[in-house]
Amino acid sequence: MSLQAKINEDLKEAIKTKQEPLLSTLRLLKADIQYELTKTGAQQLIDEQIITLIKRGYVKRTDAIQMYEKANRTDLADKEKAEAEVLKSYLPPEVSEEQILTALEKIIAEVKPAGPKDIGKVMGRVMAEFKGLNIDGSKVSAIVKSKLS
Structure with missing residues (x-):
């Protein structure tokens, strides 16, 4: 249904x-x-x-x-x-922090960001990875910022 x-x-x-x-x-x-x-x-x-x-x-x-x-x-x-x-x-169950971290590690390995200036690029890729799922953008933003800073 x-x-x-x-x-x-x-x-x-x-x-x-x-x-x-x-x-x-x-x-x-x-x-x-x-x-x-x-x-x-x-x-x-x-x-x-x-x-x-x-x-x-x-x-x-x-x-x-x-x-x-x-x-x-x-x-x-x-x-x-x-x-x-x-x-x-x-809404479907919210994407867990572990799932976000796993996807983020994979994306960082692919993109090889230079630092905080690439937060937007990495954020976009992470959000695209979970498109259609219940994901909190502010949580993703905080995780990406902590990883790239």
Whole structure:
């Protein structure tokens, strides 16, 4: 079953059972998917494209959580946390630090970077290696910087 079909099925189930955080989050995700379908003219998105949309929504939620917590709006922060958890459940497991280090060692051997000035080049290669997977760019950036500095 594709990720898009799973989201549609889960949305139908959430409507029937009236599970509020799940229902509102999946409706927003479904709207994002529909917008992307309209924009591209495709009939269905591949899982990699849907994962990108989910990641985008997850990042928006985490940014909103930080802003709401700074403003002492715990009610809104809790709502965003619930939505972020729903989105996170649809993401594949996050790439581990060991996997990043293994890929980084291989890329460093191939590219032979001259130092900190090549961080962007190495970062791009590492991110391309894990394209379509759940990887935290800030974690990769910190690891690459520590290796090349």
